[in-house]
Amino acid sequence: MGERHTEAQSLRRIIAGGFGRIALILALGGALVAIGGTAAGPGQLGGEAQGLDRLAVLGERLFIDECAVCHGIDAQGTGPLASVLSVAVPDLTGIAEANGGAFPASRLHAVIDGRRPIGGHGPSEMPIWGEIFRADAVAAGATGGYRDLDAELLVAGRISAILRFLEAVQTP
Secondary structure (H helix, E strand, O other), X not given: OHHHHXXXXXXXXXXXXXXXXXXXXXXXXXXXXXOOOOOOOOOXXXXXHHOOOHHHHHHHHHHHHHOHHHHOOOOOOOOOOHHHOOOXXXXXXXXXXXXXXXXXXXXXXXXXXOOOOOOOOOOOOOOOHHHHHHHHHHHXXXXXXXXXXXXXXXXXXXXXXXXXXXXXXXXX
């Protein structure tokens, strides 16, 4: 939890700085256009050494901190809580294969965010990460006026980083 607090303090400094919004917009822009990079095997710690781009490395860290407890470090649905859940935890390394080779980033963004129900998916045991990440941003000082936009940019940036990591670990 201490590491999250440190991250929140860093985000507060970025937001409070004169170029905070510009930095956030550029970071989000980078997240949205991050294409390419070398694919790494699933759950490889030390993504930088494995050829992941910076966004995917950040996504790997977020995935390990927030998602691996259910999905496993290998992203194959083998986390320590997987066996106690009432629904099977999906293998996230085969998403592109299940979608004809395309990685459905927009759809997955909505699933991870979880604040807007997605038709046909029914109830989910997955946490509503959009609310959790937004609460982190608010705790870092991103509230009121343009700061509400800043909080949403932080949510989108974190989810985009996780998606970039997941895209990098897809099996061929």
